[in-house]
Amino acid sequence: MSSLIKAKLSDICHMTDLFDTSLSSLSRIADPVLEMHNVNLVIKRDDLIDPDVSGNKWRKLKYNVLQCEQYKNEGILTFGGAYSNHLVATAAACYKAGLKSVGVVRGEELTPESNDTLRRCKDLGMHLHFVSREEYHLRDERYYHEELLAGFPNLHVVPEGGANYWGMIGCQELIGEIQQPFDRIVVAQGTTTTSCGILLGLSEHQKLTAVPALKGFDSFTEMHSRFGKSGIDTETIEQLLEKTEILDAFHFGGYAKYDEVLIDFMRMFHKSHGVQLDHVYTGKAMFALWEQIKLGRYDGESIVFLHTGGLQGIAGLEERMGEKLY
Structure with a gap:
């Protein structure tokens, strides 16, 4: 972390949280697909922090x-x-x-x-x-x-x-809450604020996989800009981005777009593992992760999936679908 970030953060770290982030537990997922590829997957349940102020x-x-x-x-x-x-x-x-x-x-x-x-x-x-x-x-x-x-x-x-400096620093803190070793953290990406914050908290061997929700989104350029606006030097930015993988083929047509394949996957995941996902961010990110695991790209890894919430929007989706999602 840059000295600039450390200095600014030290001025305000004594203040008390309004919401209890300790409610964001780790849920282990057991599944034959994971066993076949020797993948240990846990979900960081930021969706449990608060019904209105959930996820990231x-x-x-x-x-x-x-x-x-x-x-x-x-x-x-x-x-x-x-x-x-x-x-x-x-x-x-x-x-x-x-x-x-x-x-x-x-x-x-x-x-x-x-x-x-x-x-x-x-x-x-x-x-x-x-x-x-x-x-x-x-x-x-x-x-x-x-x-x-x-x-x-x-x-x-x-x-x-x-999507500003303070948002990025707040997201950085979640890495310190994961009290177990992991190789990779997977997150849905919108403004890049969360993914940039996560990168600042990762250790040298850990990697970030981000799944953009927007079609045609230039993740690396946006992340570079986000870091640069925070006073981080170019060399450090490049080192951070070297640990980043972008899966940009899972937007399902664009922001908030969906099809039967995505809906069926979300329902399957909920039925098998009891975790609700949304169609804008977390459903697409988990679908992307699942596809990579089935392809054998993460064999032997310990992976954390960040559940960034967004479940409040399910009511609107159900209204458009004319049926219950879960």
């Missing part, structure tokens, strides 16, 4: 929430789509911390009653600010943040998905 969501929000305390901000302003797990998590975390929350939502035709996700945000006290898709494209521009803060003053701006 609290890890990405933790130090952003604490930034509000340090700089006396009244709350958080962030961004998301109509079915954003990040918006719900932000609303819940701010509610528990006694902070205000504002969600800038893509889709000016929407209302707080448009779906269960937005209703939950409203119930948790989040002010929902609906904007056009054209305006939403400005979400990473500093001048747009200033315009928003003129109407919603004294808030800490958090990028879509919690």
Whole structure:
């Protein structure tokens, strides 16, 4: 870890968590496929941390929430789509911390009653600010943040998905919770914040496998940029990325897209192992992992699969499918 990260982290590590990450247990998976290839697989159950702030969501929000305390901000302003797990998590975390929350939502035709996700945000006290898709494209521009803060003053701006330095550092901490040896950790990838944080926590021999949820996503370029913005030098970035494998052929057509093959696999996995997966991230990541294991690519390895939550979105999927998923 760079000296810059160590210095910044030491200033805030004394603060107390709002959510108990010790609830994220390790579940061992027993299966004939794993036995055939001598693979030891455990799932890091971040989905058990909290119903609203589940998976990697609290890890990405933790130090952003604490930034509000340090700089006396009244709350958080962030961004998301109509079915954003990040918006719900932000609303819940701010509610528990006694902070205000504002969600800038893509889709000016929407209302707080448009779906269960937005209703939950409203119930948790989040002010929902609906904007056009054209305006939403400005979400990473500093001048747009200033315009928003003129109407919603004294808030800490958090990028879509919690994708900033503080989100990355929060995700780094999960590696220290895995109290058993492992060779590889597998994670679904959206903004790269979680995968970059994980890389910072890995030891020299351990590897990261990331499964992008987006079609055509340039993972290595995005990860390089994420590290660079955090003050990490190029040589260190290249060393970190050498430990990274990207499986980019398992997006099933693009973000939140799915087909019968994916749905059947998710149902099979739940029936066999009692673990629910979502169709946007964890279902695709586990499908990719399972395919690699069957091909013999990870024979003899001890693997950790990070369950990043996202189960809140299953209700919307079932509504579109017209039937129960599990």
